[in-house]
Amino acid sequence: MKILAVASAGGHWTQLLRLIPAFENNELIFLSTNEKFRNTVEKYEFHSVIDANSRDKRKLFQMAIEIIKKVYTIRPDIIITTGAAPGLLSIIAGKYLGAKTIWVDSMANVEKMSLSGKIVRHFADRTYTQWPNLAEKNVIYKGNILS
Secondary structure, eight states: OEEEEEEOSTHHHHHHHTTGGGGTTSEEEEEESOGGGGGGGTTSEEEEOOOOOTTOHHHHHHHHHHHHHHHHHHOOSEEEEEESHHHHHHHHHHHHTTOEEEEEOOTTOSSSOOHHHHHHTTTOSEEEESSGGGOBTTBEEOSOSOO
C-alpha cells in the first residue's frame, strides 16, 4: 500500500512520526509544511508545501493547489494525518481521487475537536479522537493512539 502521511509543523508533525511503526511494511511518503523535516524522515520520500492557515486566505489557496498537485501525482491508497490545514486539504483531495482517509485529532485537543477535525469528520473515512469525551457520530475513540 502507498500511504501518504501528512502534518503541519510542531506537535502535529511529532505525533505523525509516532505512527511510523504502524506502517512498516508499506510504501510511506511524508508531506509537511517545513522542508527541514526531510531530515527527520531520511529513509522515506518527502514533499513539502507552503505553510498556511485560515488567517491568510491567499496562502491557504496556494497550499490547496500544491496539495492537490501532490496528491494527484503521488496517488496514495491511504492518506493519514494528524492535522492541521495540510492534513484537511489532503484528505479532501484524496477522497476525490479514491484514497482511503484517516484523521487522528491531536492529543492537545482535550476539550473539543480541532477546527480542522470538526470539518474533516464529514470527509474522512475514519476520524479518531484521543479523548473519550469527544467521541460522537463520525468520531471514534479507541484509546490513546499517540502518547
